[in-house]
Amino acid sequence: MNSSLQIERMLVTRGANVLYDEPFHPGVNIIHGSNGSGKSSLAEFIFFGLGGDLREWKESASRAESVYLQVLTPAGVxxxxxxxxxxxxxxxxxxxxxxxxxxxxxxxSWQHLPYRRPEHGYSFSQVLFKAIGLPESISDGASNITMHQILRLLYVDQLTPVQRIFRVENFDTWQTRQVIGDLLLGIGGYDLFDKQIALRATEQKYKEAVTTFKSLVAIASGYGENILVEHINAAMAQMNEERAGLLASIDALTAATDDVVDQERVKAIRSRNAREYGQARRTVATLESEIETLEYEIADSEEFIKHLKQSIADFDDATITFAALGHLSFEFCPSCFAKVHPKTIGHCELCDTKRTDGEEDSRTLAVRLDLEMQLKESETLQAERALDLNAKRGELRVGKQALRRAVSAVELDQTGAVTGRETAIAELSRKVGFLDSQLVGLQKRLELSKRIAKASDDKEDLNTRITRLKGDIEAIQRAQNKRKLLANTLVSNQIKLLLDRDLEEHSDFGDVQHVSFSFADDWIAINGEKNRGGSASGLVILKNSFALGLLASSLLDKDFKLPRWMLFDNVEDKGMVEERSWNFQRLIVELSSNTKVPHQIIFTTSKIAPELDGSPMIVGKRYTRAARSLN
Incomplete structure (x- = not known):
């Protein structure tokens, strides 16, 4: 499916007042008027309405409040x-x-979407990319390609220097320009861009993982070899054995009855042990309950995610089937099996809703976007649950250790009345308490050892991913070389054809042997000379020929991702004589009329070619300073 975009209607309003309302059509659309009549304002409304980032408005345009655009895309209206x-x-x-x-x-009934990609849901650029048929970047970084970035190449405005390919903006990067150009030429630069973004993010994560690993190792360095899991387990086993011996000795010292003071002291110890036991038991019970709930939620969500993925797959299959079969006519109601009596031709046989071309496609896009958004949010929440579950399992291991210690203390208290030699019992109990604290420290050291092992594994996994990404990038670059040569050659040849047909008496290009260009460096070269035009009007012809050559190439090569749409607002800029502008306008019309591929070209002019004046290609009327484009 070719990517495509067509504007069918533009409406500009201020409150309840209509400032502009005109239909557009496939092919060539000409906005005609004298200088200062508001033609450029209409071009800026189109740019802004499609997603361009525009902040400075002409005085008359700034009085408008809203711009509406009805657009036709492969996904519908x-x-x-x-x-x-x-x-x-x-x-x-x-x-x-x-x-x-x-x-x-x-x-x-409307979807209200932000400019930037949100944490949950979609930006309007993501929705429009899906509708137009443009590949969407999977990266969540700041360098995401937006509709604004795409329009920088599709909108030839008056303010950008004529030596530049792209509409000028601050904080521009060569990587952004390169990926836009490669994307629209179907070179696959978007895949490369995503891999490069992923590589950059992964390398950053690797640095963080190395820092975390070094920090944990530094903390553990004071323990020497005692941080090893096998040494910790051996030490814990030895301490538990020693602890059991001490408890046995305490049990043996139950021969004599001690005085009242000792009895009160032992009661206090028992009370404290009972409180610690209750707190430890509640902690373990709470953690076990939370873990059980999390495990249930994870299992339930896993089934829901599988259901969503299957629903999307089934939805795509149904969409393909619908596209192949078209509308289904029902003779009997699928619910009650009664015979269906169509009410109105052109309406649904069941609900009598009027059928509109493209409307089913747009509703299909809305439903699929909703499913995808649910899937994305569910997977994000599932990842958060998994992290939470691992953390709580670690807390539970420490909590169970504390509970075992508290249980032992309580069991010791329940051995009977206070008898035996209290001094010996107190000393043995002190040793038991010391061992208990040592066991808690060993348990924490064991958790630290596990964190070090996990950090090491994460570091290795990220290093493996970096190696794989670098390999993928090299493979993509090798695979792109052939496509890049093919696409660039086609564009260069189309630009050369247009330059060769520039009016000879006004042309200052000389013998054009070949045309080269660089999206990254933002220049066009004739015979190796960058931005060669000889005059300001010559540079305008060169720039416009580049844009028209891009569009012409997309009409010839179905692998181009350029959406078969272009907006010109400078076809006679920089003092160009009208005959030279007329010639370029005729080249536009000839290019449009010689192709059957759906497309749309919109250009503004104050020097319209005589045979085009009054033609069906004119949008609206001829605007003047007295009768401007905005009402």
């Missing part, structure tokens, strides 16, 4: 809404259906 603001990273509301239905629907 969507209606997008964004509120005008000078604030950055504005959110977007999406309605899965046509604008006429969206405008009459309540707020809860």
């Amino acid at each position: 969507l209606t997008l809404k964004r509120d005008i603001s000078t604030d950055a990273i504005r959110p977007m509301s999406i309605f899965f259906g046509a604008m006429k239905d969206a405008l009459s629907s309540p707020t809860e």
